[in-house]
Amino acid sequence: GVSKAAKIDSDRKRKKSSISSADRTAAKGGDQHKDKAPSSSTNHHHHHKKKSKMSSSSPPNQVRASHILIKHRGSRRKASWKDPEGRVISNTTRDAAVSQLKALRDDIASGNAKFGEVASRHSDCSSAKRGGD
Secondary structure, three states, X not given: XXXXXXXXXXXXXXXXXXXXXXXXXXXXXXXXXXXXXXXXXXXXXXXXXXXXXXXXXOOXXXXXXXXXXXXXXXXXXXXXXXXXXXXXHHOOOHHHHHHHHHHHXXXXXXXXXXXXXXXXXXXXXXXXXXXXX
């Protein structure tokens, strides 16, 4: 039970040092000096806390991305939910796929079309059902 008493005592001490009025009323110079050392270490700890707080206040290491995929005859799997037989994909050149994407991108950029709607209509990816997400 000695360790328990010691723990209570240290808790009591810690409480005292955290109350500024108790600090001021401590007449013993030695006590004041003793309080200074922990405070410098708590400052250090506080600095460390700040650092970790900064990383936690920045967004989690996750990013949401949506995309529109247009497959072409150079694609590894020449089939998609949109074209299960791969007929269109097999006849699509890479350049054709690129220009189709550019046209879709222009529609979205100009506000004529919404990304999610374009994705769900045109994307060869299964994420199309989620608007490309």
